[in-house]
Each structure stands twice: as structure tokens, then as C-alpha cells.
Amino acid sequence: MPKPPSRRKKATSPASNNSTSAANSANEDISQQVDPATATITVTAVEVTELTQEEQSDRLHLERKVERAFFEAGKALTELRDRRLYRSTHKAFDEYCLDRFGYNRSRSYQLVDAAVVVDNLQKCPQIVDILPTAEGQVRPMTKLEPQEQQEVWLRAVEVAGGKVPTGRIVKDVVQRIMERTQVPNTYQLGEVCQIFTKDNPELRGKGGCWAIVSAVNDFSCSVRMWDREYTVGLQHLKSYDYLPAECQQMQAICDRISRVYSDSLEETVKSLLQLLGKLNRPYLTAVEEKLLSVLESEYGKIP
Template identity: 45%
Template sequence: MNKASDVKYHSTPLALMSNNEPVATESSSTVDSSTSIPVEAAQVEVLEELTYDEQRDRHRLELGVEQAFYQAGKALSELRERRLYCSTHKTFEAYCQDRFGFTRRHSDYLIAGAVVVENLQEMRTIYSQILPTKLEQIKPLASLKPDEQRQVWDKAVETANGKVPSGRIVKGIVEQLKEKPLVLNKYYCQVGDVFTLVRLEGKEKKYNGCWAIAVEPRDLTVIVDVHDVTLTVKPDNLDKIGSPDVKRQLPHTLKRIRRLREVGSLDRGAYNVLEDLGKHTYLTPVEESLLSWLEKYYRFR
């Protein structure tokens, strides 16, 4: 996706952004932002065919309307940084109030909103093409770190079923983040990553110290395979193993152990050997010999 500087947002007069309100609210629009999606994706009845040039212009103009707050924020930022207000006003705050009817708070939100949009444009996810269309969708994100902004926005779009989320949805996810740090595990790990399990409690406590292989990273949890079962754990339960050799070898070891465990009448000695192998990330020569002997004994070789 193009960087923010490469995207051309078309002009909307800054004065039109105020509407005599310090900050825009969701009720100020007759269109629910949760249903605001690119016209190409909407299922609508075609009443009159547009030419290619007309379709292009429509998309350009719609983008200008949807991202008006972005352009306003970029313009205000440049006015402030270059001090282009100083010929008529002593302060930027007084200039914004007299020229556009903006309070200092509203101006700050617009400038911060433009920064957030540029940050979101750097996402590399299935939702990276879906960007905010209203200032109220941006406000909850302004105080977050860039990575948190991307994670929260991605989760908000997912919650809105792939559409532009409302400010209420974004705010709700930010509130969850404040209550408990949000770690979206699709950013934390990938399928096939290997870990040591730690801090498990209850009936899963016995797996502390065992190796695990990521099967399915979800938003707040990760499904992992251990030597005899599949578990759903939290990021706090995973201590990542960075060795490429371990990452390459463990899936093969898991396959061999799982195949032996499927034997209906597994001997107690064999069971104990397999339990022990579930706690070691690599096989010693003796362990490799024991595993090979068990495979031969149970006719897998």
C-alpha cells in the first residue's frame, strides 16, 4: 500500500470541518460509519452506467469526503510547523479559533488524526486497505503507541466484519487494552514457531517445561501442539525458542511421538520414554536410539 505521502486526499475547506462543534460526534452524520465501505464493495442497484472517467472521479471525490479530517490535520500541522499564522496572530490557538472556529483541542485532534492515518497505512494485513473515515474513529487511538494503534484498528475492523468500524467499536477495544494489555498473537508468532510452556496452572500445570509448536495464532490466544495433546494458551505461557534447528526438528519428533501414542496397548516403559521426550527440544543419541527402537518394536519401521 502506498505511504501516506503518496496518497492524494482532495480538498475540503477547513472551515467546513468545524460545524461550530469542538469535536465531531458520530451522531453528527446520517451515515453510520460502520457501514461506510468503498462503493466498489457495496451491493447496490446500478441506476445509470458511469464511464470509466466518471467512476474514477467519483472514487476520488468520495475519498476526499471520507478523509477530509486527514487533509485538515495535515494542513494544520504544516501551518503550525512553519508558523504561517504569525503574520496575523500571536498564537496558533488564536489563529485556529479566528480562521476556522476550531478550539485548540479540536485542532490537536485533527493533527493527531493525520498522524494515526499515516501509521495505519503501514499495516500489512488483510484489512490494510480499510482506513478511518471520521475523526471519532481516530480519537481513541491518538494516545496509543504506533504498534498498539495498528493492532486495535485491525481488531476493530475485524469486529465490524471487515467494514470501517464505528468510533464506539474502536473506543471499546481501546478500553479493553487499558484494562489488560492486548497482545494480538498474529503479530506475536506464526504457525510453526516453537516455545517452552511456562506458568500454566490447574490441570495443564504438568506441561510446564514441555516444548510446544504453534498451530493457530488467534487474537488473544495461541493453539499449540505438545507431545500428547493440543492446548490453547496465552502469550504469558509461551517462552519462545529461537533456534532454527529446533524449529526444523521438533515437528518431525512430534509426528513420531504422536504416531506411537496412537498404539492402543502402549507399554508403561514406552509411555514413560515418550513423556520424557516431550520435555526436551532435541534428541540425544541415546534418546534417538530409544525412539527408533520403539518404532521398530511397534512395527512402524
């Protein structure tokens, strides 16, 4: 009778043994892990040295330089503009600012206007250490009277808890003051008005000049003059009460002067055009008409 086949013993490969050993070892490691709730974390302390008196002084000095950067820029731009120090390379201040600093017209005058406001704030005895640190904090105040600017800043610092207020806080305070002193704006587009400076530095040299309303805002008007447009508070304007036809005549005169006028003109020519900008009548005399025609032929731009 034949013998039944014998069962062969299953061979165990070294890889299988290694896998089993690794699994057992992993289980042992897991079982030996420490409970996270009772784990101890070692923190290495880093000693922070105090600033010396000299370092504290240097820090304050450098912080002040950063804070006043926009103010110094505005002061420098004002002097460059007023002294026409750009005239050797550029015909107009706007072109110079764009080429030299990358500032468009709006940005240049934002910095100039901001410097005027900070200068005014520094005159207030109650405002000593807390001054604006950015142009955006000043921008909402540029169209206010000097006394109102100081009032707004003091109130904004109070709202900010004695710290430098954000531009949003300043804007909110300005809005409340505007609502408190709101005067209806009755000016019309194309209306001819006389300018009153009333301590507004931006309007320096424009007192008594005529301007044409180009936009009617809540608390101000945008007006066009011989050199550029300005935003003027209602307190700085007085209507000439010209008839519609007379307003159109003045608009035509303004267009003619604007095409001729530029900062690069000789001082004599500029002075003549500025005198035409102070006319208190809605027409040119025969001599004035001839003079303007000559200047147009010599310097005028093709419309």
C-alpha cells in the first residue's frame, strides 16, 4: 500500500522574518511612548538685553525720521516748486515730479498739502509729541481752516486713546465737524467767482483772482484758474453774479490764457497773464485783446 504524501514544511524567508521583527519592534516602541499629557517640553530661555541710553536715543531719532518722511518730502517739493528749481531740465513742475520721483500730479500735491497741515499742527500748544506719521492721516484735513485742522487732530488723538489716529478716525472726525458747520452749496457749474485766500496757503497769490466753477461738492467747489484747477472751500469763494452770457465769455478767456500759460514762460509774460486772471469784469479791453492775441501767436498751443 502506497504511503501518503508527506507535507512539506513551509519555508520562511528572511524578508518575512525581518518584517515580523520590525512590526514587533514598532509595537514595543508604541507601547513605550510617553503620554502627551504628561510630556515635558524643554524651552531654552533667550536673554533679551535692554537698550542702552544711546541706543534708545538712536531708536527715537530714527523713528522720528520715518514718521516725518512724508512731511519732509512735502516741504522739499514745496521749495522745489516755489523756487522753480526744476527749470533747468523741465518746463513744468508736474513733469519734473513724474520723471524724477515717479509722482503724478495728484500725489505731488497731496504731499505738499500734507506738509502745510503738519506745519499748522505743530503751532498748537496741545499738540506736542503726537503728530501724523503718514500722509493718509492728514489728507482728510487739507481743505479745513487751520483752527479746524487743530481741533480735528486733537479730537482724533482722543478717540484713538492718546495714540496716533488712523486716517479713518481722522476722516470720521472731519465728517462730524463738516455736518456741524454745513452750509448749503448754491454754486453752479460755469459760475464765475472771486477767490479769497483767508489764510489758505494753497491759494497764496490767488487773492482777488477770478475762477470758474468746474465741479460742485458738498463743502467746496473745484474751480479752474489760468494755471490749474483747485479745490476751494465755500468760505473762499464769492460769486460775481455774472449773466450766463458773461460767464461764457469768461470761460473763453480762461481757455485762451490756459493754452498760453506755463511755468517755463518769462516772468514778464507770466505776470501779464496773471494780471488778466485778476480782471473784475467779464471782458477784455481792446489793448488787452491785442496783447493776448500776440502771446497766443508766440506761445499758444493749438486747441
